[in-house]
Amino acid sequence: MSQPSRLESDLITPITRFSPGFFAVIGCLLVVIAVAAYAWLHQLVFGLGMTGLNRPVFWGIYITNFVFFIGISHAGTLISAILRLCRAEWRRPITRMAEAITVLVLFIGAGNILMDLGRPDRALNVLLHPNFRSPLLWDVTSITTYLTASTLYLYLPLIPDLALLRDRVPKRRWFYRLLALGWTGTPRQQHWLEVAISIMAVLVIPIAITVHTVVSWVFAMTVQPMWHSTIFGPYFVVGAIFSGIAALIIAMAVIRKAYRLEAYLKPIHFNNLAVLLLVMACCWFYFTFAEYLTTFYGNEPDEMQVFWSKITGPYAPYFWTMVACCFVVPVPILALRKGRSIPGTVIASVLVLIGMWLERFLIVVPSLINPRLPYRGGIYHPTWVEGAITAGAFAMFLLFYCIFAKLFPVIAIWEIREGQERGIPETVERLKTYLPTEGPAGAAQPATERWGVWR
Amino acid sequence: MVIDLDKCTGCQACMVACWTENNQPLPDPTMHREGRVIEWMKVLPVQEGEYPAVRQRLLPIPCQHCEDPPCTAVCPVFATYKNPEGLVAQIYPRCIGCRYCVNACPYTCKFFNWSAPQWPGQMAAMHNPDVSVRPRGVTEKCSFCHHRLQQAKERAAREGRPLREGDYVPACMQACPAQAIRFGDLEDPKSAVSAERHNPRRFLLQEELGTKPKVTYLSEA
Numbered sequence: 001m002s003q004p005s006r007l008e009s010d011l012i013t014p015i016t017r018f019s020p021g022f023f024a025v026i027g028c029l030l031v032v033i034a035v036a037a038y039a040w041l042h043q044l045v046f047g048l049g050m051t052g053l054n055r056p057v058f059w060g061i062y063i064t065n066f067v068f069f070i071g072i073s074h075a076g077t078l079i080s081a082i083l084r085l086c087r088a089e090w091r092r093p094i095t096r097m098a099e100a101i102t103v104l105v106l107f108i109g110a111g112n113i114l115m116d117l118g119r120p121d122r123a124l125n126v127l128l129h130p131n132f133r134s135p136l137l138w139d140v141t142s143i144t145t146y147l148t149a150s151t152l153y154l155y156l157p158l159i160p161d162l163a164l165l166r167d168r169v170p171k172r173r174w175f176y177r178l179l180a181l182g183w184t185g186t187p188r189q190q191h192w193l194e195v196a197i198s199i200m201a202v203l204v205i206p207i208a209i210t211v212h213t214v215v216s217w218v219f220a221m222t223v224q225p226m227w228h229s230t231i232f233g234p235y236f237v238v239g240a241i242f243s244g245i246a247a248l249i250i251a252m253a254v255i256r257k258a259y260r261l262e263a264y265l266k267p268i269h270f271n272n273l274a275v276l277l278l279v280m281a282c283c284w285f286y287f288t289f290a291e292y293l294t295t296f297y298g299n300e301p302d303e304m305q306v307f308w309s310k311i312t313g314p315y316a317p318y319f320w321t322m323v324a325c326c327f328v329v330p331v332p333i334l335a336l337r338k339g340r341s342i343p344g345t346v347i348a349s350v351l352v353l354i355g356m357w358l359e360r361f362l363i364v365v366p367s368l369i370n371p372r373l374p375y376r377g378g379i380y381h382p383t384w385v386e387g388a389i390t391a392g393a394f395a396m397f398l399l400f401y402c403i404f405a406k407l408f409p410v411i412a413i414w415e416i417r418e419g420q421e422r423g424i425p426e427t428v429e430r431l432k433t434y435l436p437t438e439g440p441a442g443a444a445q446p447a448t449e450r451w452g453v454w455r
Numbered sequence: 456m457v458i459d460l461d462k463c464t465g466c467q468a469c470m471v472a473c474w475t476e477n478n479q480p481l482p483d484p485t486m487h488r489e490g491r492v493i494e495w496m497k498v499l500p501v502q503e504g505e506y507p508a509v510r511q512r513l514l515p516i517p518c519q520h521c522e523d524p525p526c527t528a529v530c531p532v533f534a535t536y537k538n539p540e541g542l543v544a545q546i547y548p549r550c551i552g553c554r555y556c557v558n559a560c561p562y563t564c565k566f567f568n569w570s571a572p573q574w575p576g577q578m579a580a581m582h583n584p585d586v587s588v589r590p591r592g593v594t595e596k597c598s599f600c601h602h603r604l605q606q607a608k609e610r611a612a613r614e615g616r617p618l619r620e621g622d623y624v625p626a627c628m629q630a631c632p633a634q635a636i637r638f639g640d641l642e643d644p645k646s647a648v649s650a651e652r653h654n655p656r657r658f659l660l661q662e663e664l665g666t667k668p669k670v671t672y673l674s675e676a
Contacts, residue, residue: 046570047568047569047570047571047591047592048552048567048569048570048592049489049491049569049570049591051569053569054489054490054491054569055490055491055492055557055563055566055567056490056563057490058554058557058558058567059554059558113553116553116554117551117552117553117592118550118551118552118553118554118567118568118591118592118593118594119550119551119552119592119593120551122532122549122550122551122552123551125531125532125534125549125551126531126532126551128532129532129533129534129549130531130532131530131531131532131533133528133529134528134529134530134531134555135529135555136529136531136553136555137531140531218555221528221529221559222525222529222558222559223525223559223561223664224558224559224561368558371561371563372561372562372563372661373499373516373561373562373563373660373661374499374501374502375499375563378490379490
C-alpha cells in the first residue's frame with residue numbers, strides 16, 4: 001500500500017474524523033425530525049383534519065413540497081450528466097455532490113406524497129390496482145425509474161473511490177469491500193466503468209426530463225383553471241433545473257466550509273454554476289411571463305379569477321415575493337462578475353430556493369381556492385402539523401446528506417486525479433483538433449479530427 | 456336527473472334527505488368554519504346580473520354523473536370509475552385518499568373525510584343500513600342512491616319483470632316538495648327525463664367542458 005497522497009488525505013480525513021460540531025448538527029436535525037414524527041403520528045391518529053386543508057383546497061403544502069423536492073432532484077443527475085457529456089472539465093469536483101442530492105431528495109419528495117395520502121396504509125394499492133390513465137401512476141412509474149437510474153449513476157463513479165476507502169479506512173473495511181465489488185483498477189475494469197458511466201449519463205437525461213414533465217402533468221391533465229396549460233411540462237423542468245442548481249451551490253458552499261475544501265471548490269466553480277443559474281433565471285422568467293400573458297390575454301373568466309388572486313388578490317404578496325426572489329434580485333447579482341463571488345452566488349441561490357418554493361405553492365393553491373362554480377371562496381392556513389412535517393422533510397434531507405458525506409468522499413477522488421493526470425493533456429489535444437492544423441498546406445488531416453477524442 | 460329551477464323553492468329538503476339517506480355526518484359550525492362540510496347534494500346560491508337588476512338563483516347540485524368524467528381518469532387505483540349502469544361510482548375500501556379526483560372535478564362535487572365521521576348522541580343509531588359509513592381518509596360523493604337501484608333490481612327480478620320507470624328514485628327527488636327533481640332512465644326514449652331532452656328551457660352545467668353531465672337543468676331565464 002502506497003503512502004496516501006495529499007488529495008487522498010484531504011478528502012478521506014473528513015470522513016473518518018468526527019468533530020463535536022458534526023454531532024451538534026446531527027442532534028439538531030434529529031430534534032426537528034422527532035417533532036415532525038410526532039406531528040405525523042398526530043395526523044395518522046386524527047386524520048388529515050389536523051391540517052389546514054379543506055374544501056375546495058384539497059391539496060396544500062405537502063404537494064407543494066413534493067413538487068419542490070422533486071425539482072431539487074434535478075440538481076444532480078441532469079447537471080452532472082450534461083457536464084460530463086460536454087466534457088466540461090470543471091465538473092470534476094462537483095458531480096458527486098450533485099448526484100447525491102438527486103438520489104437523497106427523491107425519497108423526501110416521494111415521502112411528502114405519503115404524508116398527503118388520506119390512507120397511507122393503502123398506498124400499495126397503486127401496485128395492486130394500477131390505473132395507467134392516471135397521471136399519478138405516470139408519476140409513480142417515472143420517479144421509480146429515475147430513482148433507480150440516478151442511484152446507479154451515483155454508484156458507478158463511486159466504485160473506484162470505494163476501493164480506495166477499502167484500502168485506506170480499516171475501521172469500515174467490510175462495508176467498503178462489499179460495495180467496491182472487487183475493483184482493482186485494471187485497464188479492463190476502467191474501460192467498462194467508463195462505458196457504463198457514459199451509457200447512464202445519456203440515459204439519465206431523458207428520464208430526468210420526463211420526471212418533472214410528468215409531475216407537471218398531474219396538474220395540466222385536469223381542466224382546472226391555470227393548471228390546464230400546455231407549457232407546464234417544460235415550465236416545470238426549467239424550474240426544476242433552476243432550483244436544482246441553487247440547491248447545489250448552497251450544498252457546495254456548506255461542504256467547502258465544513259470540510260475545508262477551499263482548494264477543490266474554487267471560486268471558478270461557483271462562478272460557472274452562477275452563469276448557469278443566471279441562464280435558468282432568464283428561462284424561468286420567460287416561461288412565467290409567457291404563461292401569465294397568455295392567461296391574461298385569453299381573459300377566460302375562470303382563469304382570470306385565479307390570475308387576479310395571484311396578481312392583486314390574497315396571493316399577491318407571495319406572487320411578488322416569488323418574482324423578486326426568482327428574477328428581480330438574483331439576476332443583477334449573477335449578471336455582474338463581482339456578484340458571482342461565493343457569498344454572492346449563495347445569497348442568490350437561497351433567494352431562488354425561496355422563490356421556487358413559493359412558485360410551487362402558487363401553482364397548487366390559488367387554482368383550488370377559486371373553483372369554477374361560484375362556491376364561497378376557500379381559505380387555506382397551514383397548521384403546525386403541516387409546518388412541522390415540512391421542517392422535518394428539510395431536516396431529513398440534511399440528515400441524509402450529512403450521513404452520505406460521512407460515508408463517502410463528497411468529491412470524486414479518482415475523477416480529480418484523472419483530471420490532473422489525463423485531463424490536462426487531453427484537453428490540450430482536444431483543443432488542437434478544434435483549430436486548423438499547423439504545417440504545410442494540403443497535408444493530410446489526422447483521423448481524430450473527425451471525431452475528437454470522444455470518450 | 457332533471458332539476459327544474461323554475462319549480463325549485465330552495466327549501467333544501469333534498470339536502471336533508473340526502474344527509475340521512477346516505478349516512479353523511481351532520482354539519483356543525485366548526486365544520487362550516489373549516490370548510491369541511493360533506494353535502495352530496497347542495498344548494499348553491501348564484502348571483503346573476505348587475506345592480507339594480509340582480510337576481511339570485513338557487514342551484515341544487517348533486518354529482519353530475521358525467522358521461523366523460525374527468526375524475527375517473529385520474530384515479531390511480533380505480534377507486535372511482537364509471538360502472539356499467541353509467542353512474543360514477545366510488546370504492547371506499549380501495550381509495551388511498553390522494554384527492555386527485557376531487558381536484559379534477561370541475562363541479563367540486565366530491566368530498567373528503569378529513570376526520571372520522573361523527574354523529575351526535577343517538578343519531579349514530581339511526582344509520583341507513585343499506586349505505587356503508589365511510590371511514591376517515593377516503594373520498595365520497597353522490598351515488599344517485601345506488602343502493603336503491605340495487606334494491607329495485609332485486610325486487611324486479613323477484614317479480615320476474617324488467618325494471619320500470621319509477622321503480623327507483625333517489626332520496627332527494629322523493630323529498631322534494633315542489634317536485635322540481637325528476638329522475639329516470641336516459642336510455643329509455645319514453646322516460647320522463649328523455650322527454651325533456653328537447654325542452655327549450657334545458658341547459659347543462661359547464662357544458663363547454665365536454666364532460667356530458669347526466670344532470671339536466673331547466674330554467675326560463
